[in-house]
Amino acid sequence: MKYFILLFSIFILISHTGLSAQNNVVTNDNIKKIDTFPIGKNYGLSVPQDSATLPYSRFDSLYTIVDNQSYHKPIRLSEKEYCLNQGWVLTADETYAKRYNATVPGTVLTTLVNQGEYEDPYFGLNMMKIPDNLCRQNWIYTLKSKSPEKSGKNVFLNFQGINYMADVFLNDISIGRIEGAFKRGVFNISSHIRDENELKVIIYPPNNPGIPHEQSARTSYGPNGGVLCLDGPTFISSEGWDWMPGIRDRNIGIWQDVSLSYTDDIKLSDTQIITDLNLPDTTQALITVNVDVSNLSSKRQKTTLLLHIAGMQISKQVEISPQSK
Structure with a gap:
């Protein structure tokens, strides 16, 4: 149910800035010209580009930091909400042979850079x-967490965003799947949560990660994006664009x-x-307030909504x- 429409007087100061831009066209015969692709036809590279056209540099060997996981206490955000961003561990397979202190929120590559596996990709x-x-592989996030003091009959596990797809397990029980980079995952875990919990999230990559084009002095910029756009809602520019190189994990x-x-x-x-x-x-504003109100019980419920x-x-x-809203 969605409620509330009201009209009241209020002083509001609004500033409006208009911006205009004019394209500058530069003609240079040394720059490779890329024809405009019809919609749905730009599928990027079909094979890796010639290694002779790649940029090159020298780099040193790198190191890896391994973590020993322990149970973590959630951070209290409010009376009924707790943060679960800390204490995650990232691994590339079920053997857990190589583990990293995971950065959450963050991508797989964020963790690998922060843990010293690779150097900062923003430089050189x-x-x-x-x-x-x-x-092109699955990644596994795990978290051992203690339950906070109970402050409601129902407990929800909330993911604000994963990429590209994820299966979520709590204490070895499958509680749901999240599909797409911009879809939230909200799971009622009231019957599965314990005093000490093990959370596992298997991250699946996009089906069509594509092949990035590497810009160098021998070859100009390549096509903008590619087959990654076929996978639906995700970060399609991470395959590579004229303003950025391909991101090696495609932001998964x-x-x-x-x-x-x-909640009760x-x-x-x-x-x-x-x-x-x-x-x-x-001097006046029309304010419309919409809110979803859900009844999680097995009985019809009456409640009063207050707006201040x-x-x-x-x-x-x-x-x-x-069991409705």
């Missing part, structure tokens, strides 16, 4: 030292926050506030069917 030709197979990993949240039978979520002004008049804004309080009683 360091990106060339990183193999392009990071985006747990790239947004992870949290635990507690009534759950509020996805609050949206929309403000409309009758310009040029800025600009010194005013507005209330509304709602009745919700069991």
Whole structure:
């Protein structure tokens, strides 16, 4: 159910800046000209480019930091929400032979750079030292976590964003799958959570990671993107664009926050506030507030919604069917 529409007077100061831009066209016969591809036809490279056309540099050997995992206590964010970003371990396979202290939120490559496996790809030709197979294998994130003090009947595990696809396990029980880089994962884990928990997230790469084009003095920029765009919502520029090289892991990993949240039978979520002004008049605003109200119990529930804004309080009683919103 979504509620609340109200109109009230409020002073609002708004600044508006107009920007304009003009394209500068530079003609140079030494620059390789790329024809415009019809929509759906730019699928990037089909084979790796000639090694003679790659940029090159010298680099030193690197090192790896290995972690011994222990149980971590979640960080309290509010009365009913806890952060689970700390304590993750990253490994490339089920043997857990090579483990890294994972950076969450962050991509697989973020962790490997932070742990010294590869040098910072933002400098020089360091990106060339990183193999392009990071985006062609599964990666596993694990976390051992203690449960915080219970502050509600229902417990939810929340992922704000992973890439590209993930299977999520809690205490060896499958609790769900997340598909796409921009889709949240919200799982009710009330019946699975224990005092000490083991969380596992298997990250799957995109089906079509593509082959990056490497710009050098011998070859100009290549096609913008490629087959990665066929996989749906993901970071398609990570295959390589005219303004950036291909990112070796294609930005896969747990790239947004992870949290635990507690609630009782009534759950509020996805609050949206929309403000409309009758310009040029800025003395009044039409405020629309939408919020999802869920009943997690097996009985019909009545509840009162309260809205506090600009010194005013507005209330509304709602009745919700069991297991619905």
